[in-house]
Amino acid sequence: MDSKAIKIAANNVQVYYGDTHAIKDVDVQIEDKTVTAFIGPSGCGKSTFLRCLNRMNDTIDICRVEGDILLDGEDIYDKRVDPVQLRAKVGMVFQKPNPFPKSIYDNVAYGPRIHGLAKNKAELDDIVEKSLRRAAIWDEVKDRLDAPGTGLSGGQQQRLCIARAVATEPEVLLMDEPCSALDPIATAQVEELIDELRSRYSVVIVTHSMQQAARVSQKTAFFHLGNLVEFGETGQIFTNPEDPRTESYITGRIG
Amino acid sequence: MALSWLLLILLALAVIGFFAGRSRALASAGGNVRDLHSLPSYYGYNVALTALVPAVGVLIVWLLAQPMIVNSTVSGLIPDQALLEGSDRGLIMSEVRRVAYGLDGAVASGAMTETQARNGNADTDALTKTLKDAGQILTQDVTQPILVAAQKFRSMTSSGTVAMQVVVLALALLGAAFAYVRTHKEFRARNVVEQGVLALLLLAASIAILTTIGIVLSMLFETMNFFQLHSWKDFFFGSTWAPNFRGGSELSILPLLWGTLYISVIALLVAVPIGLFAAIYLSEYASGITRSIAKPLLEILAGIPTIVYGLFALLTVGPALVSMFGDGGILGVDWMASSNAVLTAGLVMGIMLIPFVSSLSDDIINAVPQTMRDGSLGLGATHSETVRNVILPAALPGIVGAILLAASRAIGETMIVVMAAGAIAKFSGNPFEAMTTITTRIVSQLTGDTDFASPETLVAFALGLTLFIITLGLNIFALYIVRKYREQYE
Amino acid sequence: MTDISQTPNAAPTTKPKGGSLFEKDARTKRRNAAESRFKMYGVAAIGIGLLMLIVLVTNIVTAGTGAFQQSFLELNVELKADKLDKKGNRNIKDIKKVSTFGYAPLIAAALESEVEKFGIQTDLKPKAMGKILSKAAQAELRNYVIADPGEIGKTVSFRFLVNSRVDGYLKGRVTRESIANDKSISVEQLDFVDQLRDAGVLYKAFNPDFIFGADASDQRPEAAGIGVSMLGSLFMMLVVLALALPIGVAASIYLEEFAPQNRLTDIIEVNISNLAAVPSIVFGILGLAVFINYMHLPTSAPLVGGLVLTLMTLPTIIISTRASLKAVPPSIRDAALGVGASKMQAVFHHVLPLAAPGILTGTIIGLAQALGETAPLLLIGMVGFIASNPPDGIVAGFLSPNSAMPAQIYEWSKRADPAFYERAWGGIIILLIFLVTMNTIAVLLRRRFERRW
Known part of the structure; x- marks a missing residue:
């Protein structure tokens, strides 16, 4: 598989929670228009690292990040960077579907509204429809855009959250175990969606399921105890890992 | 006999009952605690509670009910013509009570003998003077119907109180005796005591309901009285206070x-x-x-x-x-x-x-x-x-x-x-x-x-x-x- | 958009689209401004709240501390035996026959000799001079003599309360301007006061009688104290403690440990949560209707106040007791049941002792609430009663009419003489000291015994 342009480059990233050293010296390059999977046992730091990429860790007082994380060559932890502006470019989908207690329409329109992406109602309608289509949920909800988002099924809610995230036209989409709360059918739908999203965005997905990583990602990073153990082509990681720890995890001996 | 003495006697009875019950239980098992169904103190608690709880319960109910019964009986004695202009039965009744307490006070301080106080044909003017001299508070002169009512009030109250004391003490003794007789090593004292305690706990929890009922009733009756005297339309829809x-x-x-x-x-x-x-x-x-x-x-x-x-x-x-x-x-x-x-x-x-x-x-x-x-x-x-x-x-x-x-x-x-x-x-x-x-x-x-x-x-x-x-x-x-x-x- | 084919590097970096992250766009600036404004509203709200607290506390302290000081005039009074004990046999019954009026000439004489001693120049007549003393002065002296008849015939140095106007003058509340229309004091009298003060016989001093003394009538604010109503509050709290704690704990044990899921339980629970929110004045109506009008318990008695406050405090105690019972983990109960204890034994031997600190904390907080409650006391007659004598004995403490601290404060706030306002604020300081102490004990108890399971 040929290399694409680097979207995010992380160099020597350290993350501390109070006195705990949660992420140790991580270097990783995330390519544009690629699905990168972070795998590893629970508590290995993969979600923490993911949350560094759009500075969601800022909301936690005791969390401290060192090292560089460059988006398009610009350090996102630079003093001049407004996390609000950053998060508009780096969207995020969470583990548990978290639609706002608003209508489906308002859920999707939320991002465009706060970022001022639509000049008028027609444009906003357009964005909402486009986003819902991209999240492959349009056909299911187009007749009830005014219904509350919380009334959808789990899989629909998660796709609604994805639609909500893509509505702000991000360049990177971070997904933190997006399928862990879903049943197999909904999971399949979301995975299919992730594959389609790859054509427009750089997608980073944290997952517990190695099968899922194998199915949806092109690049895989294996985290263990806060260290990035191995990073490479998904196929290679799963068939021929270099590090014995990766092999142990994949074959089910640790985790 | 004052209420506090009655309560003390009940308490003493309960304590005696506790020890008596315990020793009887031990005796029935020949001093071997292992032969008893329950721990010995449970037999004691059983006697104490059986003596105390019904007696105190009756005492409370009696204390609440007696004033109501005495009031309604006595107020029936007052003829309608005794009601003064602008007055009503409630006011007369408070005067009756005042006279009754005045007589009590006068007897207690020795300004009057019990026979004088009970004399239904006493001269009301002289009586008023005696009472006032004895330092009792009266708002108006004693009249014949009020005096009669007050005397009835006194006799009912005092006989009621005596009856109450007799009933309560009898109940306590009966309860203690009953529980004492039942005390035997086979008797499931713990279960009985726990049932009793549970009932007491439920009673405590019910006080919340009683309070609410008390609040509603205390205001409801007087509100109904109010609406008899004053138009409800004016209360709810009038424009002036x-x-x-x-x-x-x-x-x-x-x-x-x-x-x-x-x-x-x-x-x-x-x-x-x-x-x-x-x-x-x-x-x-x-x-x-x-x-x-x-x-x-x-x-x-x-x-x-x-x-x-x-x-x-x-x-x-x-x-x-x-x-x-x-x-x-x-x-x-x-x-x-x-x-x-x-x-x-x-x-x-x-x-x-x-x-x-x-x-x-x-x-x-x-x-x-x-x-x-x-x-x-x-x-x-x-x-x-x-x-x-x-x-x-x-x-x-x-x-x-x-x-x-x-x-x-x-x-x-x-x-x-x-x-x-x-x-x-x-x-x-x-x-x-x-x-x-x-x-x-x-x-x-x-x-x-x-x-x-x-x-x-x-x-x-x-x-x-x-x-x-x-x-x-x-x-x-x-x-x-x-x-x-x-x-x-x- | 980056075009990969044009970049020679194998792994080139994308270029930012639509502007660098390092430059904030206009919209972000606007949004950030809105953000700081919003945050400022929050800070302002907290600031206003805390400012109010500070204003309130400062106000209480500045307005109330004066009540703990009182102005006194020290005079050497000759307790003439021929006036006070004509028969000369020091028989207390005979001495008591001399009314307060009999003491007036002694005080007047003492004042005159003081004037002479210090060479004070004044045009005031002796009677007007005496007016600067409290109306309670003669009674004070009489009580002193009755308490110790042996002093008759001697000349004693005695500290008299001065009139509330003079006291106010020394405290800065009363000025020569403010008394323009005041008939009870004149400018000449204030001049006279100045001279006495310079002579060092008229001075302000700590006044324990405010804390321990009895209330006084309308005319003598300088003699009023909060001590007797403090006793009233104490007896009320004893009633509340003796009733609310056992009943509250019993009710909580039932509801938390034994109550079956049925309608009765539901009704009890709903009742308790609603009672907690019933206005306190309604409990006053209940007390008036049930305890006074129906049961004919004595009006103004701490017993009745205590009963009413018990009913008010019960929900608080039940709610906190249930919370602490709930905090005891089920494993404790299971352990007790596992070794063959009955449910009742498990609760009384194991759960209740573990929940005791929490119950105590809740009870203290409930008592503190009850101590500051005023409205129901208005209706059962604890206001308007002048608590001029301490109750004689325990039974009288419960049954004879008395006031209570908050009721006494309210009573003072209604009186016409502004000197009473100072005492009302002073009373509030004492009340708050009690409340702060109780709450501190509760917090310390909670800290000391707090257990995490």
């Missing part, structure tokens, strides 16, 4: 309700924005340290007794407002004549309610799941956008509940309005004027010299009942909303 103890009062709740609501609205206008923003800041922005300092400090405001707020309003805020809005004040507007005003009471009540709104809202905002915040922040919303567009709408039902609870507090608040709102009942929109509230009127109608036969006094019970119903309704509604809201996120 003008009590007149010489009769012809206009007693409408509407002007009072207006004053109450006006003051409450001002209080909420102060408390809700401040309380809500304080809650938002504390739960969303403040660091752990700020929160752990500011939150308890704010809550001190809720722990300060209302009398303090009342005094603060009366002596500090009121005069300060007058010096601003009054004649010759800083603003030179002469809007405010007296420090007693709707604004004074409303402002101070608002301060009192700040922590009420803030801690309830704080709880409710904290109940909004963190994933909601993450979702919004992850989309690039600022913190304030998250609060305004996601958290507040999500928390809205709960916050409405909190505001309703605060409103119910404001409506039922007494001391601040008694001290700072004024006494004038009127419909006015001017916050610088004195107005009056339901609670203020309850206090003023029920303090001082009260005559429980006049509508001017009884109206307080109708006001109280209305207040109770309004606040109860608000509370039930608010708690319902809050509970629904909590369930949504559980």
Whole structure:
């Protein structure tokens, strides 16, 4: 598989929670228009690292990040960077579907509204429809855009959250175990969606399921105890890992 | 024999019963504790409780019922013609009681013999003089029917009391004997005692119901009396509050309700924005340290007794407002004549309610799941956008509940309005004027010299009942909303 | 958009689209401004709340501390035996026959000799001079003599209370301007007061009688104290403690440990939560109707006040007791049941002792609430009663009419003489000291015994 342009480059990233050293010296390059999977046992730091990429860790007082994380060559932890502006470019989908207690329409329109992406109602309608289509949920909800988002099924809610995230036209989409709360059918739908999203965005997905990583990602990073153990082509990681720890995890001996 | 002696005897009986029961149980097992069904002390408790509980129960019921029976019997003795102009049976009865207690006091102090006190044909004038000389309080001269009634009252009360003592002691002895006889090593004393204790626990829990029933009944009866003396239409739909103890009062709740609501609205206008923003800041922005300092400090405001707020309003805020809005004040507007005003009471009540709104809202905002915040922040919303567009709408039902609870507090608040709102009942929109509230009127109608036969006094019970119903309704509604809201996120 | 084919590097970096992250766009600036404004509202709200607290506390302290000081005039009074004990046999019954009027000339003489001693120049007549003393002065002296008849015939140095106007003058409340329309004191008298003060016989001193003394009538604010009503409050709290604690704990044990899921339980629970929110004045009506009008318990008695406050405090105690019972983990109960204890034994031997600190904390907080409650006391007649004598004995403490601290404060706030306001604020300081102490004990208890399971 040929290399694409680097979207995010992380160099020597350290993350501390109070006195705990949660992420140790991580270097990783995330390519544009690629699905990168972070795998590893629970508590290995993969979600923490993911949350560094759009500075969601800022909301936690005791969390401290060192090292560089460059988006398009610009350090996102630079003093001049407004996390609000950053998060508009780096969207995020969470583990548990978290639609706002608003209508489906308002859920999707939320991002465009706060970022001022639509000049008028027609444009906003357009964005909402486009986003819902991209999240492959349009056909299911187009007749009830005014219904509350919380009334959808789990899989629909998660796709609604994805639609909500893509509505702000991000360049990177971070997904933190997006399928862990879903049943197999909904999971399949979301995975299919992730594959389609790859054509427009750089997608980073944290997952517990190695099968899922194998199915949806092109690049895989294996985290263990806060260290990035191995990073490479998904196929290679799963068939021929270099590090014995990766092999142990994949074959089910640790985790 | 005084009540305290009776109680002491019962207690002594219980203690004796405890030891007797225990030793009998031990004896029945030949001194071998292992042969007993229960621990020996349970046999003792069984005897003690069986002696004590029914006796005390009967004692309480008797104490409650006797005055009612004596009153109704004695008041039937008073002929209708004995009722004076403008008087009624209730008033006569209190006079009867006064004479009866006077006779008791006179006998006790030796100013009169028991035979004299019982003499139904005694000269009433001489009797009045004897009683007054003996230092007993009488409001009017003793008349023949009153004397007869008073004597009947005395004899019924004293024979009733003797009967009560006999019955109660007999019951205690019977209970103790019964339990003592039953005491045997096979007897399941623990189970019986535990059943008894459980019943007592249930009784304690039922006091809440009894209190509510007491509240409702105590106000309901007097309210019904009030509506017999005064038209309910005037009470609910009249437009004037003008009590007149010489009769012809206009007693409408509407002007009072207006004053109450006006003051409450001002209080909420102060408390809700401040309380809500304080809650938002504390739960969303403040660091752990700020929160752990500011939150308890704010809550001190809720722990300060209302009398303090009342005094603060009366002596500090009121005069300060007058010096601003009054004649010759800083603003030179002469809007405010007296420090007693709707604004004074409303402002101070608002301060009192700040922590009420803030801690309830704080709880409710904290109940909004963190994933909601993450979702919004992850989309690039600022913190304030998250609060305004996601958290507040999500928390809205709960916050409405909190505001309703605060409103119910404001409506039922007494001391601040008694001290700072004024006494004038009127419909006015001017916050610088004195107005009056339901609670203020309850206090003023029920303090001082009260005559429980006049509508001017009884109206307080109708006001109280209305207040109770309004606040109860608000509370039930608010708690319902809050509970629904909590369930949504559980 | 980056075009990969044009970049020679194998792994080139994308270029920022639509502007660098390092430059904030206009919209972000606007939004950030809105953000700081919003945050400011929050800070302002907290600031207002705390400011109010500070204003309130400062106000209480500045207005109330004066009550703990009182102005006294020290005079050397000759207790002439021929006036006070004409028969000369020091028989207490005879001495008591001399009314307060009999003491007036002695005080007047003492004052005159003081004037002479210090060479004070004044045009005041002796009677007007005497007016600067409290109306309670003669009674004070009489009580002193009755308490110790042996002093008759001697000349004793005695500290008299001065009139509340003079006291106010020394405290700065009364000025020569403010008494323009005041008939009870004149400018000449104030001049006279100045001279006495310069002579060092008229001075302010700590006044324990305010804390321990009895209330006084309308005319003598300088003699009023809060001590007797403090006793009233004490007896009320004893009633509340003796009734609310056992009943509250019993009710909580039932509801938390034994109550079956049925309608009765539901009704009890709903009742308790509603009672907690019933306006306190309604409890006053209940007390008036049930305890006084129906049961004919004595009006103004601490017993009745205590009963009413018990009913008010019960929900608070039940709610906190249930919370602490709930905090005891089920494993404790299971352990007790597992070794063959009955449910009742498990609760009374194991759960209740573990929940005791929490119950105590809740009870203290409930008592503190009850101590500051005023409205129901208005209706059962504890206001308007002048608590001029301490109750003689325990039974009288419960049954004879008395006031209570908050009721006494309210009573003072209604009186016409502004000197009473100072005492009302002073009373509030004492009340708040009690409340702060109780709450501190509760917090310390909670800290000390807090257990995390």
